[in-house]
Each structure stands twice: as structure tokens, then as C-alpha cells.
Amino acid sequence: MQHITAVGFDMDYTLAIYKPETFEVLAYTLTCEKLVNVYGYPREILEYRYDHEYMVRGLVVDKKRGNILKMDRHKYVKVARHGFRPMDAETRIKTYNATTSPGGVDRFDGANYANVDTLFSLGETYLFCQLVELKERLIERGAEAGGLTEAETALTTKPFIDVYSEIRASVDLCHRDGSLKAAVADDPEKYIHRDDALVPMLEALRSAGKKVFLLTNSLWDFTNVVMNHLVHGASGEDKTAEWTELFDAVVTGSCKPGFFENERAAIFEVDVQTSALKNTDDGAPMTPIGASAAASQADAFLATAGARAGTGKNDGVAMHAKAYQGGSYRHLHSMLGVSSGAQVLYVGDHIYGDILRSKKTLGWRTMLVVPELAHEMECLERAVEEDTPGKLRDLRRRRTALEDALQLAEFQMSVEKTMDDDAYDALVKDATEARLAHREELRRMHAEFHPIWGQMMKAGNQNSRFAHQLERYACLYTSHARNLLAYSPAKSYRGLSDAMPHDMDENV
Numbered sequence: 462m463q464h465i466t467a468v469g470f471d472m473d474y475t476l477a478i479y480k481p482e483t484f485e486v487l488a489y490t491l492t493c494e495k496l497v498n499v500y501g502y503p504r505e506i507l508e509y510r511y512d513h514e515y516m517v518r519g520l521v522v523d524k525k526r527g528n529i530l531k532m533d534r535h536k537y538v539k540v541a542r543h544g545f546r547p548m549d550a551e552t553r554i555k556t557y558n559a560t561t562s563p564g565g566v567d568r569f570d571g572a573n574y575a576n577v578d579t580l581f582s583l584g585e586t587y588l589f590c591q592l593v594e595l596k597e598r599l600i601e602r603g604a605e606a607g608g609l610t611e612a613e614t615a616l617t618t619k620p621f622i623d624v625y626s627e628i629r630a631s632v633d634l635c636h637r638d639g640s641l642k643a644a645v646a647d648d649p650e651k652y653i654h655r656d657d658a659l660v661p662m663l664e665a666l667r668s669a670g671k672k673v674f675l676l677t678n679s680l681w682d683f684t685n686v687v688m689n690h691l692v693h694g695a696s697g698e699d700k701t702a703e704w705t706e707l708f709d710a711v712v713t714g715s716c717k718p719g720f721f722e723n724e725r726a727a728i729f730e731v732d733v734q735t736s737a738l739k740n741t742d743d744g745a746p747m748t749p750i751g752a753s754a755a756a757s758q759a760d761a762f763l764a765t766a767g768a769r770a771g772t773g774k775n776d777g778v779a780m781h782a783k784a785y786q787g788g789s790y791r792h793l794h795s796m797l798g799v800s801s802g803a804q805v806l807y808v809g810d811h812i813y814g815d816i817l818r819s820k821k822t823l824g825w826r827t828m829l830v831v832p833e834l835a836h837e838m839e840c841l842e843r844a845v846e847e848d849t850p851g852k853l854r855d856l857r858r859r860r861t862a863l864e865d866a867l868q869l870a871e872f873q874m875s876v877e878k879t880m881d882d883d884a885y886d887a888l889v890k891d892a893t894e895a896r897l898a899h900r901e902e903l904r905r906m907h908a909e910f911h912p913i914w915g916q917m918m919k920a921g922n923q924n925s926r927f928a929h930q931l932e933r934y935a936c937l938y939t940s941h942a943r944n945l946l947a948y949s950p951a952k953s954y955r956g957l958s959d960a961m962p963h964d965m966d967e968n969v
């Protein structure tokens with residue numbers, strides 16, 4: 462951290478942790494309403510309930526087939542469900558892991574797939590599974606007895622990928638038409654956890670000489686709602702702009718990940734008293750026609766530009782306001798007096814929106830917030846207490862030894878053309894039992910983490926795709942941004958040393 466001069470935070474699901482039992486349920490319910498009222502879906506979905514514990518991040522939606530997949534770091538699909546129904550191993554392997562297409566292995570990144578990579582997407586993925594099942598139930602019902610309503614008939618003919626797109630569009634609408642955000646603004650306490658450690662954490666960074674910034678895709682009005690709740694427990698008329706004093710720069714409506722690449726994006730100044738947006742000339746104040754008093758104000762700001770932000774000038778951009786909307790990393794670097802991406806640490810929850818592009822394009826240091834890690838670590842500790850890793854290692858060793866012995870026996874038989882049938886049958890039996898015992902213990906261990914999807918960071922024995930992306934793009938990861946408070950702002954974080962199979966004592 463010694464070389465880091467600026468530490469930035471994403472807001473939603475990074476500083477502000479939403480309560481799934483209220484916030485996700487609200488987003489889900491509003492989405493169902495849009496599907497019925499805007500897209501003409503059957504009214505029965507208004508009665509649907511959301512189980513916020515069912516879905517997890519890191520899954521991939523196969524929009525075309527109506528399946529949800531969990532894969533390992535090699536993109537080998539280890540768990541698959543059609544809607545909520547488990548896919549049998551044979552179908553799963555045939556569909557995803559034994560492709561003979563000329564392009565080779567499916568990359569799972571085209572238009573037919575969607576990543577469940579933010580906590581915002583759990584509800585919509587759950588709803589997709591419900592509608593996959595509803596569509597199939599209606600097709601069966603229609604074939605048996607007829608008598609479907611117009612809305613039901615329409616759903617039976619809709620490809621899964623269109624159902625997915627309409628769910629997505631409905632979710633998008635909830636975020637854009639104010640329905641979701643107005644409800645949160647009315648009662649932030651109901652939807653967002655407060656956090657006593659937040660202000661001390663931001664203050665500790667600043668006292669250590671770091672610039673601190675907020676960079677969020679939420680627009681100013683919603684940011685102001687959320688930050689007032691987090692910092693002051695204030696809402697409605699009691700809101701103020703005092704919380705902005707905790708930051709050296711506040712950028713809202715940032716359009717990440719475009720913010721990290723698109724240098725031409727216009728930046729607006731936010732009037733924190735009225736929430737009005739003011740035009741700027743690439744960040745410098747502009748005087749509206751006829752506002753002569755403002756002109757001298759603009760001159761004064763320009764004269765002192767940089768007082769708040771070190772140099773305050775970078776690439777010829779002068780920045781002075783407390784809060785902005787839009788813009789690009791170039792404006793932000795200017796506000797912070799940053800000349801190299803390696804000086805910035807950014808803490809966010811979205812592997813694509815926050816982490817990947819900021820690191821790849823700008824060389825920012827990154828920290829991924831993974832709230833699920835707390836549960837994952839509790840389960841790991843329990844597993845260690847029960848010696849599950851030891852049991853798995855022994856079972857895996859026995860399985861490997863017997864499979865090796867069986868393969869060697871089969872090879873010898875093929876060369877010598879003789880065989881001791883009884884010995885061979887016993888070996889086959891032992892190898893099969895060892896394989897099943899190992900698999901069963903692995904399944905049992907995964908189920909302790911999550912009954913459907915297992916351990917988030919593993920798929921079978923391997924790192925999951927989510928864990929792989931995290932390792933590749935996040936310099937650090939933690940269950941909560943507040944954990945920064947537990948370490949010195951000058952701490953040197955060191956990675957574990959890399960290990961290859963031949964470096965290990967045991968290959969388990």
C-alpha cells in the first residue's frame with residue numbers, strides 16, 4: 462500500500478451492502494410486475510415467491526437452452542440444471558463437455574450466455590428458472606387439456622432466450638424508471654445494512670495521507686440517498702451533502718467499465734445543494750449565459766483549482782467541485798493528482814464492471830469485495846475441524862492408486878493376452894467403490910457450503926471459474942471493504958508463492 466496514493470470505492474454492494482431478504486425481493490417483485498404489465502406474461506407470476514438463498518454468483522446462464530451452469534476454471538461444466546431440475550451427468554457431458562464443434566470447446570461468452578457476476582443478478586436468474594419451468598408446464602398442460610390463456614399461449618411459443626431478454630429488460634426498467642430506487646429512498650434502513658466501521662475506515666486512509674474517492678455507476682440522487690444512510694443514518698428531508706467531505710473526489714453515474722476507457726465522456730458538476738447538474742468544459746466550470754455572478758465564481762474556482770486535489774491539473778483539466786457525474790478516468794486522475802494507474806487501489810464488487818478493465822487498461826490495483834467469502838470461510842473451518850480435507854485426500858489417494866492399478870492390469874492383459882478373471886474383477890470392484898466413495902465425500906463436502914451449487918470457489922477439486930477470474934484480476938479480495946480497517950494503510954500485501962503439481966508433497 463506504500464505506493465498507493467489514492468484509494469477508491471464503488472458504492473453498491475461494496476460500501477452499501479443490500480439486505481437480500483428485502484432488496485432482492487423488491488427487485489424481483491417489481492420485475493414480475495413489469496413482465497406482466499409491459500410484456501404480457503401470465504398473471505400467475507405475480508404470485509411467485511423468490512428464494513434469495515438459491516442462486517449464487519459465478520454461475521453461467523445458458524439462455525438458449527434454459528440451463529444454469531457451474532463450471533471449473535477450465536470451463537468444464539460440473540453442475541447443470543435445466544430450470545431448477547438437475548441435469549443427469551450423461552446429458553450434461555454430452556451438451557457441454559464433449560463438443561465436436563469446429564471452434565473446439567465452447568467458451569461460454571457469446572450472446573447465448575450470461576454471467577451471474579453481480580449480486581444484482583441473483584433474482585433475475587431465479588426468475589428465469591421459474592419461467593423455464595412455467596413454459597414447460599404450460600406446454601404439457603396445453604397439449605393435454607387445451608384452454609390456455611392468450612398470455613400463457615404466448616409464453617409457450619417464446620424461445621428461452623427471448624424470455625431471458627424480457628426479464629433483463631424488465632430488471633433494467635426497474636433500475637431506470639425510479640420504482641426500485643424510490644422505494645429504497647423512502648426507507649433505506651429496510652434495504653441497506655449500516656456499517657459503523659465505514660467512516661473510521663475512510664478516515665484512517667485519509668489520515669495516512671491517501672486520497673479517498675467514490676466512483677459509482679449510481680446517479681447523484683441515489684448516491685446521495687445511500688451515502689446519507691450509510692454515513693449519517695439520515696433519509697428524506699434530513700439528507701445533507703456532508704458525507705462528501707469524507708472523500709477527495711466523488712464521481713457518480715460513471716458508466717463503468719466504459720469510464721476506464723472512454724476518454725471523451727462528458728463530465729458534469731453536481732450542485733450538491735440542489736442536485737442540479739451543471740455543464741463543464743472538460744471538468745472546468747462554465748458560466749451559463751447571463752450568469753455574471755457565477756463567472757467570477759468560476760474564475761475563483763479555477764484560480765484555486767488543485768487546492769483540494771494535490772496538483773489539480775493533469776492533461777490540462779482543472780477540477781474543483783465536490784461531486785461530478787460522468788467523465789472518465791482522465792478527469793478522476795486529475796482530481797486526485799495521479800499520474801500512474803499503479804498509484805490507485807480501487808475496491809469494488811463487480812469483476813467486470815469494477816475490476817477487470819480498471820486493472821487491464823489502467824493498471825489500477827484492485828480489491829474485489831466478496832461478501833459470500835464469510836460463509837465460505839466458516840464452512841471451510843468446519844470442514845477442517847471434521848478433517849474433511851484429510852478424508853478427501855485419503856479417498857483420492859486410494860482412488861488414484863486403484864485406477865492406476867486397473868489401467869496397468871488392462872495394459873498387461875492386452876500385451877500378454879492372459880488374465881486372472883477373479884483378480885481382475887476384484888480390482889474393478891475396488892476401483893469402482895473407491896471412485897464412488899471419493900465422489901460421495903466430495904459431494905457431501907460441497908453440500909455443506911450450498912445444497913445446490915456447492916463451494917463457491919471450487920468446482921469438484923478445481924478452482925471454480927469465479928475463483929479463477931478473481932485470482933486473475935483482483936490483486937486482493939475480502940468479504941467486506943471495512944476489513945481494510947484491520948490493517949495499516951501502509952501494509953505490504955504479498956501473494957502466496959505459486960506452486961505447480963511437482964512442487965507439492967501431495968497431489969490431492
Ligand SMILES: Nc1nc2c(ncn2[C@@H]2O[C@H](COP(=O)(O)O)[C@@H](O)[C@H]2O)c(=O)[nH]1
Pocket residue numbers: 471472473474581632633634636637676677678679680683717
Ligand atoms: N439500468 C440498470 N442499472 C442497474 C442494473 N443492475 C444494477 N444497476 C445499477 O447500477 C448501479 C451500480 O452501482 P455501483 O455503485 O455498483 O457502480 C446501481 O445504481 C444499480 O441500481 C441493471 O440491470 N440495469
Ligand SMILES: [Mg+2]
Pocket residue numbers: 471472473474475809810811
Ligand atoms: Mg457495485
